[in-house]
Amino acid sequence: MNKYFIVLLVLLHPFALFSQTNNLTGSPYSLFGLGVQSNSNIGKNSGIGNGGIALETNNQINNYNPASFSAIPDKTFLLDIGFLGELSKISNTDNDELRLVANFSNLAFAFSVNNRSGLGVSIVPFTDVGYSLIGIKSNVEGSQDQFTSNILGSGGLSDLRLNYGYQLYDNFSVGLRTSFLFGSINETENIRIGDAFLNIDEENYYNGFRFGLGFQYKINPKYSLGFTIDLPTSLNSSQDRLVDKSLDFINTEVEDQKGLNIPDFKLPLEIGFGLASKPFKGITLSADYKTNLWSFTDQRDDIGKFVNQSIISIGAQYRARERGLKYWQNIEFRAGINYDSGYLEVNNEVIDNYSFTAGLGLPINRKGTSTLNISFATGQKGAVEGILIQEKFNLINVNLSLKDIWFKKLKFN
Template sequence: MNKYYKTLLMVLFSTTLYSQTNNLTGSPYSLFGLGVQSNSNIGKNSALGRGGIALGSENVINNYNPASFSTISEKSFLLDIGFLGELNNISNSGKDELRLSANFSNLALAFSLSDHSGIGLSLVPFTDVGYSLIGIESNVEGSQDDFVSNIVGSGGLNDLRLNYGYQLYDNFRVGLRTSYLFGSIKETERILIGTSFLSIDEENYYRGFRFGLGLQYDINQKNSLGFTIDLPASLNGSQDRFVDKSLDFIGTNVEDEQGLDISSFKLPIEIGFGIRSQHIPGLTINLDYKRNLWGFTNQRDDIGRYVDQSIVSFGAQYRARERGLKYWQNIEFRAGFNYDSGYLNVNNQIIDNYSFSSGIGLPINVRGSSMINLSFTTGQRGAVEGILVEEKFNLININLSLKDIWFKRIKFN
């Protein structure tokens, strides 16, 4: 890697890490647990229903299965930079609210180690937090006075992931991945009673490792199978807590604690299956099913309990030529669907969500090895029932996916 690549990656890594400390979502459901699952994706997966367990990584990094990294062509280098914009429409008992958030979303690189193996490193959000509860009126116990609370949450966890894939046979690949999950979730509460107020700032920090395995098997040239498993993990937690109050415009520090021990957060075992099919020339179809066994973690949120989760994703991509001589022959058209049964049960109501996606891959060069991948996703989470709210979300993912060849010798006649 030359010095220009090194400088570029250092700048992008710092920018991505800093930007992920800011909100990437406005979902009210990010109040629960560690937040909502991130909508950030690498390459073209966003437009394919957020699936791709059986897909390869020939031209675009596929983070859904580490075994795919063995398909990176020899002496190739892949780089992916992502941007995410999200517009949420929150509905509750006839009231609507719009929330907009946008930021850099991911940085990933991968390269071949040999003609049978490849490796990749990525930094993507794991969960996103970005909620606000404004103007909550409550009664002071034992009196006729009321107080107003404003609660704002932000942050989330990041996934620094190392993937390694190896091709054991011509049609069978295996892969290992190691993730270091880290980040913080900050909640700020302001309580106003007349001319007095109470300020509570809490920031929870989580960190821990998680390991996974992936397999891919080519039945023939047109059909492939994929399998992934992510092992259970426990994220260690700590908390910084600051409490201040003001009476008659005189401020006083009530509490100042740092490094407090809090309960670890348990992640479940996750099992995924995928199918890739290409029976029509130029048309590739992928279908994934994942099962996350949250019930075995025996965890509860403040107002709900965790239940087993199922995720189904479907995607289709059309490209006129694998290596077209004309620009339009290398354009990729994509569409997808995703259904998530949810993992949190609140008052016997499970918060599920579904989404539809479409996208396009625009080649940067004539041969189409490097692309600008654009996708639009629209979906819904929750419902206007009981204490729940209905959230309609619209997402725009922009990924710059670059491919280069290392150590290529230039020949002159």
């Protein structure tokens, strides 16, 4: 069935139901393209508005700029394990629906190579897919008969990333990153016409490499700048398709094909700028601007077109003491905002979103270097307008960020 027709029915039909999934998202907007961009983050970045291009990697991993890994203290090992939970409310002109999803979100580690360079490896979600369109009723063409469709989508792509940062000068660092993007997106459609059933199962596979680089420059002890660029790439794509029908309780295979050619998916040139400052003792501020040049990819979707995307994030963190004697003095308090102009235009409306974030970094060792990071974000995507729907979301990111020292010699008096 034509995807555009399906979406029109889903967004306008008062009895369409968006149910729960066990993926990292339940957004109906994950129906488009490769899914929605992941809300998962490493370390403290979720609490400061999902930014940090100009921030260093010292006690916690910062995946936003490969140059940041040059700041890992010598003989230091960092580990981060993440969990993500999402509660969303989906609204159209007729209905409101609640959905809950939760899952592990990331695994990352980093270590110093020497006193001027560091290396990091991470695997995080790149895109997430998780939608359920239940009970869509439509008329059979040229007839008064009706059929009912249930459409389920799941999967997404993962980003296996290698970051390397090197300090060229005392105040200037460069970094390189290589990502291997891979994963699959499954869509299953079950159609019922009277006592007959038709099942269509499509599994799309994607994989490819992407390369990027970054810079960080310390203007002075209070101010630093960051820059990143991710090069455009094309992901290799293929499809497995299985179709069977059931009539009078007899199943018949209609089609079973593997490795079908489908158009490769093009990812855009992405450019980011960041500023970080420490205007007062214990306070760190950050601001990022990122643009994704989708219009140059000529990438298309059945329901809409891809447009250039801008993302702005602003964050702040407060810690009373660098190494306080009291527990509360080592707690990090965070807050931030994020605005994403969106990259998909549907019916002449661009699907944008914004969020407000808050978080805590709770020390789990005496020095306050290993931290339990908890962040909360609330925001909105889309609007109840035309065929669009509004998604209000609440996110919880929990990251266990550990720091240890390698090859430290014990000294005895």
